[in-house]
Amino acid sequence: xxxxxxxxxxxxxxxxxxxxxxxxxxxxxxxxxxxxxxxxxxxxxxxxxxxxxxxxxxxxxxxxxxxxxxxxxxxxxxxxxxxxxxxxxxxxxxxxxxxxxxxxxxxxxxxxxxxxxxxxxxxxxxxxxxxxxxxxxxxxxxxxxxxxxxxxxxxxxxxxxxxxxxxxxxxxxxxxxxxxxxxxxxxxxxxxxxxxxxxxxxxxxxxxxxxxxxxxxxxxxxxxxxxxxxxxxxxxxxxxxxxxxxxxxxxxxxxxxxxxxxxxxxxxxxxxxxxxxxxxxxxxxxx
Amino acid sequence: xxxxxxxxxxxxxxxxxxxxxxxxxxxxxxxxxxxxxxxxxxxxxxxxxxxxxxxxxxxxxxxxxxxxxxxxxxxxxxxxxxxxxxxxxxxxxxxxxxxxxxxxxxxxxxxxxxxxxxxxxxxxxxxxxxxxxxxxxxxxxxxxxxxxxxxxxxxxxxxxxxxxxxxxxxxxxxxxxxxxxxxxxxxxxxxxxxxxxxxxxxxxxxxxxxxxxxxxxxxxxxxxxxxxxxxxxxxxxxxxxxxxxxxxxxxxx
Ligand SMILES: Nc1ncnc2c1ncn2[C@@H]1O[C@H](COP(=O)(O)OP(=O)(O)O)[C@@H](O)[C@H]1O
Ligand SMILES: [Mg+2]
Numbered sequence: 134x135x136x137x138x139x140x141x142x143x144x145x146x147x148x149x150x151x152x153x154x155x156x157x158x159x160x161x162x163x164x165x166x167x168x169x170x171x172x173x174x175x176x177x178x179x180x181x182x183x184x185x186x187x188x189x190x191x192x193x194x195x196x197x198x199x200x201x202x203x204x205x206x207x208x209x210x211x212x213x214x215x216x217x218x219x220x221x222x223x224x225x226x227x228x229x230x231x232x233x234x235x236x237x238x239x240x241x242x243x244x245x246x247x248x249x250x251x252x253x254x255x256x257x258x259x260x261x262x263x264x265x266x267x268x269x270x271x272x273x274x275x276x277x278x279x280x281x282x283x284x285x286x287x288x289x290x291x292x293x294x295x296x297x298x299x300x301x302x303x304x305x306x307x308x309x310x311x312x313x314x315x316x317x318x319x320x321x322x323x324x325x326x327x328x329x330x331x332x333x334x335x336x337x338x339x340x341x342x343x344x345x346x347x348x349x350x351x352x353x354x355x356x357x358x359x360x361x362x363x364x365x366x367x368x369x370x371x372x373x374x375x376x377x378x379x380x381x382x383x384x385x386x387x388x389x390x391x392x393x394x395x396x397x398x399x400x401x402x403x404x405x406x407x408x409x410x411x412x413x414x415x416x417x418x419x420x
Numbered sequence: 421x422x423x424x425x426x427x428x429x430x431x432x433x434x435x436x437x438x439x440x441x442x443x444x445x446x447x448x449x450x451x452x453x454x455x456x457x458x459x460x461x462x463x464x465x466x467x468x469x470x471x472x473x474x475x476x477x478x479x480x481x482x483x484x485x486x487x488x489x490x491x492x493x494x495x496x497x498x499x500x501x502x503x504x505x506x507x508x509x510x511x512x513x514x515x516x517x518x519x520x521x522x523x524x525x526x527x528x529x530x531x532x533x534x535x536x537x538x539x540x541x542x543x544x545x546x547x548x549x550x551x552x553x554x555x556x557x558x559x560x561x562x563x564x565x566x567x568x569x570x571x572x573x574x575x576x577x578x579x580x581x582x583x584x585x586x587x588x589x590x591x592x593x594x595x596x597x598x599x600x601x602x603x604x605x606x607x608x609x610x611x612x613x614x615x616x617x618x619x620x621x622x623x624x625x626x627x628x629x630x631x632x633x634x635x636x637x638x639x640x641x642x643x644x645x646x647x648x649x650x651x652x653x654x655x656x657x658x659x660x661x662x663x664x665x666x667x668x669x670x671x672x673x
Contacts, residue, residue, distance in 0.1 A: 188573040208575045220566045224588050224666040233584070237574045267666060287574070 135167040135323040136201040136211065136290035138187060143196035144348075145182060156182045157193070158348035164340075166201070169317060169324035171334035173380065174344030174352075175388045180327045183349075184293045187325060188212050200291065210238035213289035213322070217296040219280035221268035227279050228264040231255060234287040254282040257319060258312050274305035278312060285320055292322045298333060307365055310336050314363065331380045335359065336368045341376075343383040353383040454639040462636035463644075469625060470644055476621040477609055478648060480537060484544020485605040489598070491545070492552025499553065500560025500586075517550040521608060525615050536619045540612040547608035548601035555597035559590030592667035595660035602652050610645065622648070 140162040146155040156179040164170045174180055185191045186198050189208040198205040213234070221230050231251035235242055242250075255264060258278040268276055277297060284292060294313075298306045310333060317324065317337070328334050334341045335357050343353040355376060359367055367373060436456050442448075443455035450458060463470060495513070499506040521543065528539050563586055571581045613623025622641050629637035661668075 185569075188569070190569060190572055208573050210574045212573050214570055214573050216566045216569075218564060218566050220564060220570060222585065222588070224591075224664075233570075234574055236584070237571060237576045237580065269666075283570070293573075 134290060135321050137166040137199075138162075138164040138291060138323060138325065139197075139199040139202075140183070140187070141197045141199065143186065143193040143198065145179075145186065145191075145193045146348075147182075155348040157186075158350050159196070160344075160350045161196075162342055162351050164323055164325060166323055167321070168340065169326065169338045170340045170342060171326040171328055171338035172342045172344060173328060173331060173334055173384065174349060175346045175384065176329065178344050178347045178387070179349040180344065181295055183344075184214070184295050184325065184327060187291070188214060188293055210287065211290040212293060213284035213287065213291070214293045214295070215277075215280045215284040215297045217299040219268075219276040221276055221279055221283075223268050226265050226267060227255065227260065227271070228252070230268065230279055231282045231286050233283060238287045250286060251282065254285055255279075257316060258282055272305075274301055274309060277301065277309060281309075281313065281316065285316065285322070288320070289322055292324050294324070294326045294328075296327050296329065299329065306330070306333070311365065313337055331377050331384075332368050332373075334380070335373060335376050336363060336365065341380060343380060343387060345387045346389060352387055353380075355380060450635045451633070454636045458636040459640045459643060462634070462640040466625070466637065466640070470622075470640075473620055473622050473625050474644060474648060477613065477623065477645075478652075480540040480621065481544055481602075481605050481609045481652065484541045484608060485548060485598075485602055487541065487545040488549035488552055488601055488605060492549040492597075492601075493556050493594075495549070495553040496556025497560065497582075499557035500590075506557060506561070513550060513553060521547045522611060525611050529612070529616050534618075536612075536616055536621075539616065540609050540619075540621065543612045544605040544608040548605040551597040551600045551604070552594065555593040556590055559593040560586050563589060591664040592660075595656065595664050598656050598660075599653065602656050603649065606645075606649055606652060 140160060143157055143160045144155070145157040146153040148154075160183070162170070162172075162183075172180055172183065182191075186193050187200075187205070189198075189205045189212070192206060200209070200211075222233065225233070228248065228251050231254060232247045235247045235250065239247065252261075252264060255261060258281060260275060260278055260282070263271065263275070268279065271279065281297065284294075298309050301309065314337060324338070326334070326337055331341075335355075338357055341355045341357060342351050343355075344350070345352040357376065358372060359370075368377075440456050443453050446453075448455075454462075495509065499509055524546065525543055528542055532539050532542075567585050567589070568581055571585065576584075609621065610623040610626075613619050613621035614627050616624070622645055626638055626641040626645075629635070629641060
C-alpha cells in the first residue's frame with residue numbers, strides 16, 4: 134500500500150571540515166499516498182539530502198519527516214531506492230540482482246516466490262530472457278531498468294528515484310520514461326523523483342516542486358495539468374511548453390539569475406512562450 | 421588447445437638447447453654456469469630430498485600466506501571501515517613494510533632458535549600480508565555510497581552490507597594483491613631456509629649445495645624453485661577465476 138510522505142519544516146546542515154554547511158532550510162513538502170512528486174532544483178542544493186532523510190538514512194537537525202503519520206527515525210523496509218549510478222552487483226545475475234531486496238526484507242518468501250516476483254518485474258521492463266545474464270553484458274539503459282526492478286522488488290510503499298535517468302542518452306531516456314510510467318500504473322507506490330530534466334518531471338509526476346538554491350526550501354509547486362494517462366507527445370504540447378517555461382523561470386530564480394519572485398500558476402496559461410513554434414530545448418537546469 | 425601447450429613446450433626446448441650450446445661453446449666451467457645436462461643428474465641423485473624439501477617449502481609458504489590472508493583481511497577491514505583506524509594503523513604498517521625483510525630473518529632465527537617451521541612461516545607471513553591489507557582497505561573505503569544505501573535503506577545491518585556487497589566487490593582487488601603476496605611469501609620462505617642452520621626445505625638444499633661446492637645441485641634447486649613458484653602462482657590465478665571470474669569482462673561465456 135502506498136504511504137503518504139510529510140516533510141515538515143525540515144532544516145539540516147552537514148558538519149564539514151570548515152564548519153557547518155546548511156543544506157535544507159525550513160523545507161516543507163507533502164506527497165499524498167499514491168501520488169508522484171518530482172523535485173527539481175539547482176545542482177548541489179540538497180535534493181539527494183532530501184531523499185536520504187525520507188529514506189531514514191539520516192535524521193534532520195530540526196523538523197520532522199513523517200510517513201503515514203509516523204515519524205521516520207531510522208530506515209524502514211518499505212522504501213525502495215534507485216540512483217543515477219545503477220550500482221548493480223556485477224557478480225550476480227540480473228535475476229539475483231532484482232532478488233537482493235527480498236533477501237533482506239522478505240526472508241519468509243520461498244526462493245521460488247522471490248524468483249517469480251523478479252521475473253514478473255523484469256518482463257514488465259522488457260528484460261525477459263536476460264535473467265541469467267551478468268550486468269556487464271547489458272547496455273546502460275538496460276542496467277538502469279534492472280536497477281528500477283530491484284528498487285520495486287519488495288513492493289515498497291515509497292519509491293525514491295534520485296536522477297535515475299540522468300546519465301542516459303536522450304532516446305534511451307524517453308524509453309525509460311515510458312517504462313517508468315507503465316511501472317507506476319502496475320505497481321502501487323508513492324513516488325519521489327529527483328531530476329534535472331523538466332520534461333521528465335512533467336511527464337512522470339503529478340506535482341513538480343522547485344527547490345531554491347542551497348540552503349534549499351520549497352520555492353514553487355506546480356500541479357501538472359496533463360491527463361493521468363500520458364504519452365510522450367503530450368510533453369511537446371502547448372500546455373506542456375507553458376509548464377516547462379514556468380518551471381524554467383523558477384529555476385532561474387532559484388539560481389539567483391533573475392531578481393524577484395514570479396508567482397505563476399498553471400491555470401493562468403497566459404505565458405507568451407506558448408506561441409513559439411519549437412519547444413524550448415534547454416530545459417535542463419543547473420548543469 | 422594443442423597450440424596452447426605446444427608453443428610453450430617448444431619455447432622451453434629451444435631455450436634449454438640454447439643454454440646447453442652456450443655453456444659448451446663458451447667452455448664455462450660448472451661453477452660459472454651449469455648446463456642442463458649437468459642438472460638432470462643432480463636432480464636424479466637427490467630426488468628423494470627434492471620431494472621432501474620441496475614439500476617443506478611448499479607447505480610453509482602456503483601456511484604463511486594463509487596467515488597473511490587472515491591478518492591482512494582483518495587489518496584491511498579495520499582500515500576500510502573506520503577512518504580513524506586507517507589514520508592510526510596505516511603509518512605503522514608502512515613503516516613495518518619498509519624494513520627490508522632480509523634483516524628480520526636473522527632476528528627471527530635468533531628469537532625462536534631451532535623452531536624452523538614457525539620461523540619460516542612467520543617470515544613468509546610478515547613479508548606478504550601488506551599488499552592484502554592495503555588492497556582490502558582500499559576496496560572497502562572506495563565502495564560507492566549508493567551500494568551501501570540500497571541495503572541500508574531496507575534496514576540491513578552493517579554486517580549484511582559487508583557480506584552481501586563490500587566483501588564480494590573487493591574480491592578482484594584482493595586476488596590482485598594475493599598474486600603479489602604469494603610471490604613474496606615464497607621469497608620469505610626461501611630466505612629463512614637459506615639462512616637457518618640445520619634447517620629443511622629447498623632453501624636449505626641450496627645452501628648445502630653451496631657449502632659442498634655442488635654447483636649443478638644449486639642450479640637444480642633454482643629450477644625446482646621456479647617450478648614451485650609457477651605452481652603457486654597459477655593456483656592463485658585459478659582461485660581468482662573461480663571466485664572473481666565475474667570481474668573479467670573479457671570472458672564471453
Ligand atoms: N555527507 C556529506 N557531508 C558533507 N557535505 C555533504 C555531504 N553530502 C552532501 N554534501 C554537500 O551538501 C550539498 C547538497 O548535497 P546534495 O544533497 O547531494 O545535493 P544535490 O543532490 O541537490 O545535488 C552539496 O554542497 C554537497 O557537497
Ligand atoms: Mg544529488
